[in-house]
Amino acid sequence: MAVETRVMNCIMCPMGCELTVTIEDGNVTNVTGNTCPRGPIYAKNEVTAPKRMLTTTVAIEGGALPLLPVVSADVLPKERILDCACYLRGVKVQAPVKTGDVIVENILDLGVNIIASRDMELHEQ
Amino acid sequence: MSQLYDVIIVGGGPAGLSAAYSAWENGAKKIIVIERDRELGGILQQCIHNGFGLHHFKEELTGPGYAHKCIELVKDKLEIETLVDTMVLDVQSNKTVIAVNPEKGLLKLEGKTVILTMGCRERTRGAIRIPGERPAGVFTAGAAQRMVNMEGYLPGHKIVILGSGDIGLIMARRMSLEGCKVQACLEICPFSNGLTRNIVQCLNDYDIPLYLSHTIVAIHGEKRVTGITVAKVDERMTPIPGTEFDIECDTVLLSVGLIPENELSRGLDLDMNPLTNGPVVDQHRETSLDGFFAAGNVVHVHDLVDFVSEEAEIAGKYAALKAQGKLSSDNRTVKVSAIDGVRTCVPQKITMPAQIPADEKIKLFMRVAAPHRKVKLVVKSGDNVLLNRPLPVAKPSEMIAVEIPAAKFNLIGEEISVGLVL
Structure with a gap:
């Protein structure tokens, strides 16, 4: 099983929380560093299918x-x-x-x- | 024509509009907002990107969307008058405001209080002395933003951005979306001066390289920019010989800082803070001159409009109370000093009434001098600790806001200091 840790900045709001994301076999299994529930959602999207507002x-x-x-x-x-x-x-x-x-x-x-x-x-x- | 206003507000951007609404909520009966542009909303009207309003309106808005909400708050209120296309020429210490409007001519308005909400403007090429030719194609990022987002033309096609301020980063993405090629973003500091989210979504998303500790040493081209020479800089921000390289471009956008627009404040001889470039204010956003208030980017440059609105609501409230004679004058003044790694703190002083009202809030807005990780922000008065807040990350580009708990007000002595403990 491939386990990877990635550090990324959440971009959902200007706070820009620094997230530490644990990825196991391409799936996000743990997110820390977020200060609101939008952080883990962003991290999951960013790892699997990144999305942006236009x-x-x-x-x-x-x-x-x-x-x-x-x-x-x-x-x-x-x-x-x-x-x-x-x-x-x-x-x-x-x-x-x-x-x-x-x-x-x-x-x-x-x-x-x-x-x-x-x-x-x-x-x- | 002469009439007495409770509150005269100079500037109809988010600060002015939020101040007007708050003054109205707090009982002011005659309020006027004076705006020089053809419509209200200020610079937000050209900031078409989203990310505004999460704190203040609890929803994510674009710049025009945020402006719209602010305008909705003041319109159709009998007590609030708004004037657009009107330039304030002079604000006098007796609270007479002289303005000019193409239809009404010269206006002389008299107020019980005045709120200064003129915002800020961009630092230009002249202000940072970039060597080289003087060809066409050098713009401030905000001027380019107005062209691209409101006026309908492109400043160029192959772009270099000098400075990593938020407007520059936002424009890097904006120009990319319009089909332009953004060659690079150059930052003289060893760290970025924009919000982290903007580095991610405006540069990284479009594969635009960010060169930290680099600056432009020459701009080439006779009629139009044809390219620039870039060099790495040392710790003293001096270009290092031998590190030069060229980048081809037809346009240079400058995003090298904002300057509070305080010509009117200087005319009033208000006490100014040399680091924020804005007037010294107390927690009510009252300046050194009785009855003159100031809020928003004219006091200190913010990174979030939400905080501008919050600050302006404070100014609006206390200007309204002052106009109605409801503000205590039996006060002592407590100086607030930024020390140990904190570069600026607003307010710079606190007016403490003998009897502190129950709804009194003292919120401090500050910027650190350099980036840090895992530090503590400590607010003290003498040996008394008023607040001790751990900060996982502290960056100069991101304003920090804290509120002194009401339970600690009785510990406030003659001075307050705000500093970092590493």
Whole structure:
């Protein structure tokens, strides 16, 4: 049985707890150093299938600004983040938009929506 | 036009908005927030990444999301007025605020109290004297962030980031997501100056090398940046001859520190702390001038906006109480000193009333001078230990916050010291 210990920083919040993770045959069996329950969840994901939130912008017409900031409603597989960002560079929406509006449903069939992270009212030119 | 406000707040970012809400909650009847940008929310509007709000709003928000929550708290309240597109030109010691607005012209506002929440700005190339040519393509990370996230253009395609502050790290990821190539991040200190999570998710995730103890010794290019020369530095941060190497790039982003924006405070001749570059404040965030309060990045640069809101709520509360004449004036002042490995501590003084109110909280926010593992943070007054907190990790980039237990208030003598015990 292969037992490995890995030290990693949790990135779930700005605390950045230093986790000591015990991995047996590719499975996380023990996590120490976390100060909240999100630490072990992060460690397990990070060892088996790393996930990340995505924040970027899409083009918007009719708003005071040319860009609308967007965020993934949940985490996405880390290795697909660049694909999603690339896809969103081609998306254009129309003002007005409200915080939380779905901008792209089920992005790249990954089961996660992309939502607006601010209001953008229709802007009188 | 002249009217008397309970509280005048200079700056409509998270500090100003949180202060306004708290002043309102604590009974102020006439509050005004003055913001120079075209909308409220401050710098959060360009910080589109997430990770904000876990402490303060108990949910993970983006920068604009956090700003939205703060704006929701103050809007539609009759007692809170907000002015955007309005630049404060002068704050006078009699609490008269002079501002200018394109529609209303010159404004003269009078207040019973004033809260300074102007935030901070970025240190520039001039401020750190990078040698070399003066081509186009050198930006502060925050200026680039505004271009990429709000205005819709890219500052360049092949990027080097100088400094490992959080904005620089966030921009390394941001530029990568926009299809740019980030060649390297260079840090003159032997340790990173950003949050650890940002090293992981902004550099490591995108295979961007971080060179610690390295800096730029020359920027090349006549019209536009074509590359830089980098060298390793010694313990005194002096470049070591013979260690130079070149990196090709068309853009250099600077993330080399933030400076509290205190031109108005200096005009007031407030006592300033040379290490935080902000006004000296007490636990109520009142400055050396009676009735003038300050909170957020104008006092000391924070790494979490959550703490900015917390600090601003304190300022808002006590400004409101002061405006209503409910703040005790029968006080003694206790000096708070940062010693033994603690570089800065806010507040720098504590105002102790003869009778300490039951809801009084004394929370200290500090930064260490250098990274440590397994140290103890000890808060003492004379020989009395007020607090002894073990810290598994202490880093200059991560602000430490502790609260002095109310049960220990009676042990506070003439001075308090905050230091590390190794």
